[in-house]
Amino acid sequence: MNPASLIPLAEPVPIHWAWFDILLIVTLTAHLLFMNALLGSAVIGLTKSLRGQGVIIKEVGMKLPPLLALTINMGVAPLLFLQVNYGHFDYVSSVIMGGWWLAVIAALMFSYYGFYIYKFKYESMSNAVRTALFAASILGLLYVGWMFSNNMTIMLQPETWLKYFNTDGAFLNWSDPVIYPRFLHFMTGALAIGGLFVALLGQIRTNDDMIDTGMLWFTRATLVNLAVGIWFLAALPQDILLAFMGRNIPATGTLIASLIAAAFMLIAGFKKEPKKATIWAIITVFFMVCTRHWLRTLYIAPWFSIESTPVTGRYGSFYLFLGFLIVGLAAMAYMIKLYFNSRQGRS
Numbered sequence: 001m002n003p004a005s006l007i008p009l010a011e012p013v014p015i016h017w018a019w020f021d022i023l024l025i026v027t028l029t030a031h032l033l034f035m036n037a038l039l040g041s042a043v044i045g046l047t048k049s050l051r052g053q054g055v056i057i058k059e060v061g062m063k064l065p066p067l068l069a070l071t072i073n074m075g076v077a078p079l080l081f082l083q084v085n086y087g088h089f090d091y092v093s094s095v096i097m098g099g100w101w102l103a104v105i106a107a108l109m110f111s112y113y114g115f116y117i118y119k120f121k122y123e124s125m126s127n128a129v130r131t132a133l134f135a136a137s138i139l140g141l142l143y144v145g146w147m148f149s150n151n152m153t154i155m156l157q158p159e160t161w162l163k164y165f166n167t168d169g170a171f172l173n174w175s176d177p178v179i180y181p182r183f184l185h186f187m188t189g190a191l192a193i194g195g196l197f198v199a200l201l202g203q204i205r206t207n208d209d210m211i212d213t214g215m216l217w218f219t220r221a222t223l224v225n226l227a228v229g230i231w232f233l234a235a236l237p238q239d240i241l242l243a244f245m246g247r248n249i250p251a252t253g254t255l256i257a258s259l260i261a262a263a264f265m266l267i268a269g270f271k272k273e274p275k276k277a278t279i280w281a282i283i284t285v286f287f288m289v290c291t292r293h294w295l296r297t298l299y300i301a302p303w304f305s306i307e308s309t310p311v312t313g314r315y316g317s318f319y320l321f322l323g324f325l326i327v328g329l330a331a332m333a334y335m336i337k338l339y340f341n342s343r344q345g346r347s
């Protein structure tokens with residue numbers, strides 16, 4: 001069977017497809033930054049707690065429920081934009097993953113409740129019970145991340161979809177050598193940004209130990225991630241690897257831009273300047289997301305080109321969307337201001 005026959009037709013989009021790609025990249029950057037702060041700081045807190053130092057786990061534990069809520073909210077937006085431009089790939093991979101994919105919702109709810117109970121029942125639980133609950137909640141997050149990596153890689157390779165007919169249905173991408181460095185790259189990045197989050201929290205609490213610990217994780221995880229990134233690049237199919245080595249100028253350009261930003265980020269990290277490092281981290285993650293976008297374009301090039309998507313040119317709903325976006329952002333800024341002025345926000 002020709003895998004191309006399994007790819008549904010691309011639906012027409014009302015406005016130029018580039019708008020959806022831009023919105024996808026911007027919102028995914030926000031999603032990954034929140035996910036990193038959440039997962040990375042939780043792992044750092046747990047590691048320290050297992051070594052008998054319980055300050056960081058308690059401090060970050062109080063921030064995890066809102067961080068998880070923000071991660072989910074910031075995930076919905078790219079999911080919608082992804083479905084607009086690449087839904088005919090992403091829907092298929094979601095269906096192929098079946099129960100594995102649907103279980104993401106259960107895993108998310110499990111972790112959410114786990115972190116909530118940790119925060120609100122902290123005093124009434126024994127250290128062993130709350131540490132176990134915290135660790136189990138982290139496992140839930142790892143499951144979700146692994147499922148996203150599976151979905152995002154299965155969607156890129158229609159040739160693997162044929163396996164669906166030879167196995168008992170739902171399958172994961174275990175046989176893809178690229179998925180391992182790819183997932184590890186995201187997780188190591190989470191440890192780095194999680195470290196930065198701990199350091200920033202330490203600055204607010206004027207706790208030097210938190211700043212030192214956070215910045216140490218930030219710089220070490222980033223150095224490790226440079227090696228993981230090289231493994232990721234080397235594991236890619238050869239034509240895609242060559243595209244990032246100069247054959248495709250925009251793809252190479254975004255990779256170089258992200259590496260330069262990462263260098264500035266590391267310098268700020270070694271100088272122990274959490275705020276400066278945060279600005280460079282946002283820029284680095286943004287360029288990495290652009291690089292990842294090129295990776296998707298190159299992977300699906302044999303099957304689909306976004307330029308072929310029919311555009312109807314009906315901009316009415318887009319203007320409505322922009323209007324609501326501006327009003328929504330203003331309302332959010334106002335609510336955040338109110339929160340930080342409140343007693344809970346100041347503590």
Ligand code: HEM
Nearest residue numbers: 028035071072075076078079082141144145148149152186
């Ligand atoms: C809270 C736990 C979560 C974790 C740890 C997590 C982690 C990740 C990771 C690691 C990726 C990159 C996967 C890859 O490209 O290999 C990713 C991408 C993505 N995540 Fe999340 N995620 C979480 C929750 C969510 C939720 C709840 C949503 C949506 C409601 C979401 C939406 C997305 C989307 C749409 C992408 C890919 C966008 C694209 O390919 O352009 N995530 N996430």
